[in-house]
Amino acid sequence: MKLTLNIWRQANQQAQGAMRTYELDGVSEDMSFLEMLDHLNEQLNEKGEDPVAFDHDCREGICGMCSLMINGQAHGPEVTTTCQLHMRSFKDGDTITIEPWRADPFPVLKDLVVDRSAFDRIIQSGGYISVNTGSAPEANNLPVAKEKADRAFDVATCIGCGACVAACPNGSASLFLGAKITHLGELPQGQPERWTRVVDMVAQHDHEGFGGCTNIGECTAACPKEIPLDVISQLNKDLRTAMRHGL
Amino acid sequence: MATPTLIKGGRSTRSTIALKLLMAVTGLVFIGYVLLHMYGNLKVFAGQDAFDTYAHHLRTFGEPMLPHKGLLWIIRVVLLLSIIGHAYAAFTLWARANSARTSKYVVKKAVAATLSSKMMRWGGVALLLFVVFHLLHLTTHTINVNGDPESPYDRVVSSFQPEQWWVAAIYLLAMVALAMHLRHGVWSACQTLGLTNNARSRMRANSVAVFVAVLVAGGFALVPLSILFGIVD
Numbered sequence: 001m002k003l004t005l006n007i008w009r010q011a012n013q014q015a016q017g018a019m020r021t022y023e024l025d026g027v028s029e030d031m032s033f034l035e036m037l038d039h040l041n042e043q044l045n046e047k048g049e050d051p052v053a054f055d056h057d058c059r060e061g062i063c064g065m066c067s068l069m070i071n072g073q074a075h076g077p078e079v080t081t082t083c084q085l086h087m088r089s090f091k092d093g094d095t096i097t098i099e100p101w102r103a104d105p106f107p108v109l110k111d112l113v114v115d116r117s118a119f120d121r122i123i124q125s126g127g128y129i130s131v132n133t134g135s136a137p138e139a140n141n142l143p144v145a146k147e148k149a150d151r152a153f154d155v156a157t158c159i160g161c162g163a164c165v166a167a168c169p170n171g172s173a174s175l176f177l178g179a180k181i182t183h184l185g186e187l188p189q190g191q192p193e194r195w196t197r198v199v200d201m202v203a204q205h206d207h208e209g210f211g212g213c214t215n216i217g218e219c220t221a222a223c224p225k226e227i228p229l230d231v232i233s234q235l236n237k238d239l240r241t242a243m244r245h246g247l
Numbered sequence: 248m249a250t251p252t253l254i255k256g257g258r259s260t261r262s263t264i265a266l267k268l269l270m271a272v273t274g275l276v277f278i279g280y281v282l283l284h285m286y287g288n289l290k291v292f293a294g295q296d297a298f299d300t301y302a303h304h305l306r307t308f309g310e311p312m313l314p315h316k317g318l319l320w321i322i323r324v325v326l327l328l329s330i331i332g333h334a335y336a337a338f339t340l341w342a343r344a345n346s347a348r349t350s351k352y353v354v355k356k357a358v359a360a361t362l363s364s365k366m367m368r369w370g371g372v373a374l375l376l377f378v379v380f381h382l383l384h385l386t387t388h389t390i391n392v393n394g395d396p397e398s399p400y401d402r403v404v405s406s407f408q409p410e411q412w413w414v415a416a417i418y419l420l421a422m423v424a425l426a427m428h429l430r431h432g433v434w435s436a437c438q439t440l441g442l443t444n445n446a447r448s449r450m451r452a453n454s455v456a457v458f459v460a461v462l463v464a465g466g467f468a469l470v471p472l473s474i475l476f477g478i479v480d
Binding site for chain 2: 006008019069071072073097099102103104105117121124125167169170171172198199200202203204205206207209210211212213214215216217218220221222228229230232233234235236237238239240242243247
């Protein structure tokens, strides 16, 4: 199929970017979205033009590296990551607008690549548990109720891709934050640092310049891992409990 | 702009979530208030005596333990503090959201947002302007003075006569804005207060939000509509 692509081009972090239009022929519906961009880049290379920079790594939907705002939707029209989106979701003759994640805490480095180290710093500020390393403990020493284990596991599927921030009208990272808080908060290992964790992680989130949540739900609709909105409720509840503890 | 530093000594009370809690709690104060206000308004259907007596008793409520209009002033102070808190949280978070995305998308598709959620901020500003108009109209009598000043019933009924249909139109439009504000606000408050930790409670919170929105806005709208169509005169 033949496509018209509107792509954000920006030489570097300081440069002024702009949308550029490319006509692309010979796209197969079996190509993934990233393979379609590879196909475009091959042609740009042949013409001696600078290829379009975009993030990708595992290309199997588990690393959280790929991003892209496709026709106004984070990761495009399907509930999956961009690498698992296939060109059969589009039609011959379609115009596709491709932009980087837009949030000031995620500065654009080049074209479609953004710096998401704000997420790393949020994790660094409290998204961990402190335990002594050594031999693995006896597995049955620490019973975890089935519902808690299930919930912790479900929200631990968050790959930190940043689609929640990209889709949020407020540029908030509350879904990401809520997933991490819920994941560790449901497990016994997460309890000792539970209340300081939520305060520190929320403080880091705010410090990075992310917006506040207004419970609109665009984040969960865009999440390739379908993290539910109730993690934000859990986040709020934990913060309120921390407040009661005077933290 | 991202800053590659780790913040130390974060406080829960300084967070954006604390602002949201302030918004939720003050919002609940308003919900309690509009329910009481609506109950009083519906007395219009019980006739002039019932309505005027109710209005009079609001001023003498609690006497002699409270001074004249004591309860009214307590309510006014609580409402004033609540509106200051609510608006402060709203405008702070609004400004924050704007600075969190200074370069806008060329194309952005909303998938899950309800119309009510999109109207929250400007709808809130519209409601604030309406409250000012409403106070100038029926509390201070600055706007559209008519009817017997001694009878609240007479003032209400004469205000919503078809000859000056625009007064009723403003009130009815404000009730549409209020319904939308409550639709998203009640749901959002439940979420902020941490009451919606699973899919079922989320659905329940959404249903309660729609119910409260229809109940309050519908209950208020009945009065100007009934007067406009001559059911109450």
